[in-house]
Amino acid sequence: MWPVFAVHMTSAKTYPERRNLLTGLAVAAILLGIAYLSSFMLEDRSLTLSLGLGLVTGFVFQRGRFCFYCNLADYLDKRETAGLLSIIIALASGAVLYVLIFSAWLPNPAWPNLPPTAHIGPVGPTLFLAAVVFGAGMALSRSCLSAHFYRLGEGAFSSLFAITGAGLGFIAGFRTWNGLYTWSVFDDPPLWLPHLAGYVPALALTGAALLALAFFIQRNARKTEASTRPAPSGLAALFTGRWPAAVTGILVGVISAASYLRIAPLGVTAEVGSLARMTGQSLGIVTDTLQGLDTLRGCISALRDTVFSRNGLFVLGLIGGSFSAALASGQFQPQRPTLRKALLNLSGGILLGWGAMTALGCTIGVLLSGIQAGAVSGWIFLAGSIAGVLILRRVQALFTILRP
Amino acid sequence: MAISRIIRASVAALALVASTVTAFASDFLVSAEWAQKNLADPKVRFFEVSVDNGAYERGHIPGAVKLSWHTDLVDTQSRDIISREAFEKKLREAGVGDDTTIILYGDNNNWFAAWGAWVFETYGLGQRVKLLDGGRKLWETQGLPLDTNAADYADTVIKLPERDASVRARLIDVLSVVEGKNQAKLIDIRSPDEYEGKIFAPEGVKELSVRAGHIPGAINVPWGKIVREDGTFKPVDEIKALYAEKGIDGSLPIITYCRIGERSSHSWFALKKLLNYDVRNYDGSWTEYGNAVGVPVVNVAGTVWTGK
Missing domain, CATH: 3.40.250.10 (Rhodanese-like domain)
Incomplete structure (x- = not known):
């Protein structure tokens, strides 16, 4: 049987203690209360919704360990497939829900019509290069950007170095953007599968590709033995081990579609990019004019003059949601980063930042939101980032200093 | 069943008539x-x-x-x-x-x-x-x-x-007013800072002109003066009085402009459709006029374009 419904006990050392469970649930209740109260203070109701969605996303990411790199590494190192299956299920369920939304908003998907704000990015050499660099950054810092955020909620303070590095990488990305834009991005078409023959064939194509991917990884899977320990019951079951791949995957698909329906496609880099752009401009190292950037589809780093942005609140919520889930499941383990880990994360973060800026998003914004939307750019990012991971792991095999 | 439906329909019809009359x-x-x-x-x-x-x-x-x-x-x-x-x-x-x-x-x-x-x-x-x-x-x-x-x-x-060209002003129409060949009231609906030439354009906009200030003779009535807090138009009498205070009473044709011509459509709408004045919108607006070569400009603040 495919491990899509299995609860994984391997990562949990113990069942959650009652005390942990209660603390975590209390924190979750407080955070939800703050989100509710914010609706009375924030004029724009989408801000409250962003915060709420962030909380739910962080909670689900933590409980399902929805981390692109960790799941890929589990497969490469141990031939464990549950994590990758949860990603594939998230892509598939989100793709179905996206089509439901698209067909209401844009009944005729003929070229050149495109659904509003969906992450259908320009496809070309720049995107692939950016994805490879992003993949290398994942392997070096051992997480993608969204996972660095949710791991922060688990007490992995070394992720702060990766996020800082990403900010620097963004600034580097802004500096190289204008050259790349005129060299390639301007001519790169936003390829969208429904342009071929409509929504249903596009969905069938996406489904077939995902199924093929699932078969491929499952063929190489290590046979897992069923856990001999008795499964916990009641509330504790939600906070023991990690959620089954099917549960996590479907929830992520629903969250992603809900976010697109009400606010914008899911993404975690817009706020980091926006802060980096403002900092860079005030230091005079980022030019005021970034050609064409604000007209493209993706996690665009728009300048803003408000304290709270939708994406900023979403990311804060994500960290908070993960924190409460980690507390409840006894997985909140504050760690003091070693110098080596800090440096690896900082340099990996720079690669993540450059890649995410240049690709107009990361594993969430381009890969997840893109593939779900039927965008070819999502698939290119998937291929490029896996290539980047494999390349850097080869390099790590040669130079021990780069190993974690 | 049928009776209640008839009653409901007639109530709805009455409400509709009432609302169209008093709305x-x-x-x-x-x-x-x-x-x-x-x-x-x-x-x-x-x-x-x-x-x-x-x-x-x-x-x-x-x-x-x-x-x-x-x-x-x-x-x-x-x-x-x-x-x-x-x-x-x-x-x-x-x-x-x-x-x-x-x-x-x-x-x-x-x-x-x-x-x-x-x-x-x-x-x-x-x-x-x-x-x-x-x-x-x-x-x-x-x-x-x-x-x-x-x-x-x-x-x-x-x-x-x-x-129909009668509600649209072109650069040549505006210039003929500036040069005194035709009589009309020019209304600049931008912010006082843009009007006086302290700034070239509001922060963050892409469409710019390389000169600051306003068209000679234009009167500054920012668009926001004619709406309430909730965005609805003020009562027609109030709008009328507000423009009259600035010397705009409909006795002369009017030309409205802003930066790219869209905010001024809002004031055009009030003057034309609510007050029934003879109004044209200059959709070229300041991004055309302020970039035109050799036309007279009033720049109270004296801000100089330095390309930055």
Whole structure:
């Protein structure tokens, strides 16, 4: 049987203690209360919704360990497939829900019509290069950007170095953007599968590709033995081990579609990019004019003059949601980063930042939101980032200093 | 059963009559209440003209059709109003017939909806076009229903006349006023800082001119003076008095302008449709005039363009 419904006990050392469970649930209740109260203070109701969605996303990411790199590494190192299956299920369920939304908003998907704000990015050499660099950054810092955020909620303070590095990488990305834009991005078409023959064939194509991917990884899977320990019951079951791949995957698909329906496609880099752009401009190292950037589809780093942005609140919520889930499941383990880990994360973060800026998003914004939307750019990012991971792991095999 | 249905229908009909009679002093504004009652009327077509991409799709007034400001109302090659053929096609697809009442609304204080009303006016549809007072913001504040399905209507065969130039001012018309060859009142509806030349344009906008200040003789009446806090227009008498205070009483033709011509459509709408004055909108506005070579400019602040 495919491990899509299995609860994984391997990562949990113990069942959650009652005390942990209660603390975590209390924190979750407080955070939800703050989100509710914010609706009375924030004029724009989408801000409250962003915060709420962030909380739910962080909670689900933590409980399902929805981390692109960790799941890929589990497969490469141990031939464990549950994590990758949860990603594939998230892509598939989100793709179905996206089509439901698209067909209401844009009944005729003929070229050149495109659904509003969906992450259908320009496809070309720049995107692939950016994805490879992003993949290398994942392997070096051992997480993608969204996972660095949710791991922060688990007490992995070394992720702060990766996020800082990403900010620097963004600034580097802004500096190289204008050259790349005129060299390639301007001519790169936003390829969208429904342009071929409509929504249903596009969905069938996406489904077939995902199924093929699932078969491929499952063929190489290590046979897992069923856990001999008795499964916990009641509330504790939600906070023991990690959620089954099917549960996590479907929830992520629903969250992603809900976010697109009400606010914008899911993404975690817009706020980091926006802060980096403002900092860079005030230091005079980022030019005021970034050609064409604000007209493209993706996690665009728009300048803003408000304290709270939708994406900023979403990311804060994500960290908070993960924190409460980690507390409840006894997985909140504050760690003091070693110098080596800090440096690896900082340099990996720079690669993540450059890649995410240049690709107009990361594993969430381009890969997840893109593939779900039927965008070819999502698939290119998937291929490029896996290539980047494999390349850097080869390099790590040669130079021990780069190993974690 | 049948009786209760008759009673309900007659109550609804009475309410409708009452609301149309008492609703508004102007024939060219409708309230959210009126809009709600006329959502299902096939002779009424709502159009949303919003700037925020995705606003329409994530929820619009049920049955409303989207008009994209950057592609459906302008020519995308030359800087001009959309061509008659293209606009005709758009209206046919939206099911606008010869007796359809057109209601426009949008985000950003109805600026772009008012711009839309001006475009409809140039194609001779002015008498059938009304603005939803307060626009999208008021509709949302009141928590009224929104729909996410794209509306689809049977095509019509409406024919549009050639464009009517009488509500549009061109650079040459403005210059003839500046040079005293023609008499008209110029109204600059931008902020006082832009008018005085302290700044070239509001922060963050892309369309600029390389000179600061205003057109000689123009009177500064910022657009926001004629609306209430909630975005609805002030009563007609108040608007009339406010302009009269500035010496604008309709005795002379009026030309409104702003930076790119869309905010000034909002003031154009008030002056033309609510006060019934002779008004033209100068859609070239400051981005054309302030970039034109050799034209007189008043720059009170004396700000010099340095390319930065």
